[in-house]
Amino acid sequence: MRGLRKSFGDLEVVGGVDLEVASGECFGLLGPNGAGKTTTLKLCLGLADPDAGEIELLGEPVPRRAREARARVGVVPQFDSLDPDFTVAENLLVFGRYFGISQREMASRIPALLEFAGLSARGEARINTLSGGMKRRLTLARALVNDPQLIVMDEPTTGLDPQARHLIWERLRQLTQQGKTLVLTTHFMEEAERLCQRLAIMDHGRIIAQGSPRSLIAEHTERQVVEVHGPGVEDWMAQAKRLAPRVERVGDTVFCYAEDVASILKDLSAKSDLTYLHRAASLEDVFLKLTGRDLRD
Amino acid sequence: MARRNYFAPPSLSLRWIAVWRRNALVWQKLAIPSILGNLADPLIMLFGLGYGLGAMVGQMQGTSYFAFLAAGFVATSSMYAATFEALYSAFSRMHVQRTWEAIVNAPVTLDDVLAGEYAWAATKALSAGACMLIIVAAFGYAQFPHGLAALPVILLIGLAFSGMGLAINALARGYDFFSYYMTLVLTPMMMLSGVFFPLEQMPAAVQAGAKVLPLYHGVALVRPLLSGQMPPALLLHVCVLAAYAAGGFYLATVLTRRRLLK
Numbered sequence: 001m002r003g004l005r006k007s008f009g010d011l012e013v014v015g016g017v018d019l020e021v022a023s024g025e026c027f028g029l030l031g032p033n034g035a036g037k038t039t040t041l042k043l044c045l046g047l048a049d050p051d052a053g054e055i056e057l058l059g060e061p062v063p064r065r066a067r068e069a070r071a072r073v074g075v076v077p078q079f080d081s082l083d084p085d086f087t088v089a090e091n092l093l094v095f096g097r098y099f100g101i102s103q104r105e106m107a108s109r110i111p112a113l114l115e116f117a118g119l120s121a122r123g124e125a126r127i128n129t130l131s132g133g134m135k136r137r138l139t140l141a142r143a144l145v146n147d148p149q150l151i152v153m154d155e156p157t158t159g160l161d162p163q164a165r166h167l168i169w170e171r172l173r174q175l176t177q178q179g180k181t182l183v184l185t186t187h188f189m190e191e192a193e194r195l196c197q198r199l200a201i202m203d204h205g206r207i208i209a210q211g212s213p214r215s216l217i218a219e220h221t222e223r224q225v226v227e228v229h230g231p232g233v234e235d236w237m238a239q240a241k242r243l244a245p246r247v248e249r250v251g252d253t254v255f256c257y258a259e260d261v262a263s264i265l266k267d268l269s270a271k272s273d274l275t276y277l278h279r280a281a282s283l284e285d286v287f288l289k290l291t292g293r294d295l296r297d
Numbered sequence: 298m299a300r301r302n303y304f305a306p307p308s309l310s311l312r313w314i315a316v317w318r319r320n321a322l323v324w325q326k327l328a329i330p331s332i333l334g335n336l337a338d339p340l341i342m343l344f345g346l347g348y349g350l351g352a353m354v355g356q357m358q359g360t361s362y363f364a365f366l367a368a369g370f371v372a373t374s375s376m377y378a379a380t381f382e383a384l385y386s387a388f389s390r391m392h393v394q395r396t397w398e399a400i401v402n403a404p405v406t407l408d409d410v411l412a413g414e415y416a417w418a419a420t421k422a423l424s425a426g427a428c429m430l431i432i433v434a435a436f437g438y439a440q441f442p443h444g445l446a447a448l449p450v451i452l453l454i455g456l457a458f459s460g461m462g463l464a465i466n467a468l469a470r471g472y473d474f475f476s477y478y479m480t481l482v483l484t485p486m487m488m489l490s491g492v493f494f495p496l497e498q499m500p501a502a503v504q505a506g507a508k509v510l511p512l513y514h515g516v517a518l519v520r521p522l523l524s525g526q527m528p529p530a531l532l533l534h535v536c537v538l539a540a541y542a543a544g545g546f547y548l549a550t551v552l553t554r555r556r557l558l559k
Contacts (some may be wrong), residue, residue, distance in 0.1 A: 008559060032415045046557060047401060067310075073400035081395035085323040094322065097315035098403035146403075 004053035015205035028196035030294040036205040037185040074143030078154035083150040089123040096288040099146040117141035133164025153184040189284040220286045222257040233274035307408040310493045316413025335425040349425040368520035369492030378425035379455040382418035383462025386476045421457025440525030454515040460545020467552035485542040
């Protein structure tokens, strides 16, 4: 997509986005709530019309030939939209019909899809008896009914517990290994770091950084972080600013970012009124540096 | 890139059938309670008023009051079945369950989804009207073969009210909104369409106004057919109903695009 723009009234939700996703890669779109991630995906699928810009989805111009393009795409929407009136297997069967897949063809595909979702024993179960993780896996299996080349996922693991999340990640890796292209939005940095070969960080409708997780960390933040808190933190601030090239204070915690933190750690070890945590910089630090620490509601 | 024109004619594919079949599969599971629910209300009204009031009224326009009322109720049951499906059920699928949202991720357009819903609501109207017709016939108040010609009329009434209902659905914020349409539009329409009494009882101005109502034209077709006659001004009544069916669907398409394709 090139030069993509979209406004709702006076509010510009997507303001000039250029993105390219290569075949076979897992691409992550990161951003705080309201950054324009979901709208970007909707535009890309032809479910909303851009005010400006060009979109090509699997070689088809969108929105003009969005229907043809969507025939080869699987979508995992942000909100649960499974059909509560149907069983697990019926959900897959009925969804297959929207792609023009016959009942007989679906009958042969359903067992493999259920196995992929870890729901082989639950084919006849009703949707409201499933846990959140099962529903999410079924939604993922539903996105695969047409054996898509590209799978688009809007926050695939939001609201799941760690066990359920790890299982989804494992399944997504399987899909990448099968050569599928994955595009996902998330605000879990850990998820992005683990799954995605390439990321774009989006805020206020614009892409503010792009690259592999490692290169983003190397490019945008110092390598080490020391988080300090305790009653003496107020007095220690001045010292911190001398020792670290970048210092941020959030409430009672001071974040010191530096390439080499030996001098900071040495200084801290002599302070009994401060507790500290030393760690390597992560994608989350990049994210917070680029998008700020203000709450987004 | 030009913005989508909300007023463009519906762009449809045969995928609407998959949407229709989705609703049909749900209905299969609940068919019997659904039919009973659709029929109980009009049947109680019909038998209560038909026998109770009928005993006092006696003849109406040359037939028994029960026969007069029965024809009105066949048309009305189609109106209500289509309306309930296009309002409450469609709203659940559009807004509450996000079913439409899931479907448009497949190679199915919003116009296809609406066409499927439109056809489905009309199908339910046809089945409700047909059940009424069978019951009325069982009591000897329908003449055949003319009575069979009431079936396409029932379907046409269903299409007219499906289109209108889906247009109202596109404007709704919640289920409460529908009670305005039911009480302010449908109930007066039922009073003014010759269901309970001939429209000729009304002042001339009201009569003229009532003749734009789709139910009036539906009743004007069904009543003669059930008594074994060809309806006078047949083509006019069919054309008015067809115009409501087409216009309602078009309006529903425009309003739903405006609501969902932002």
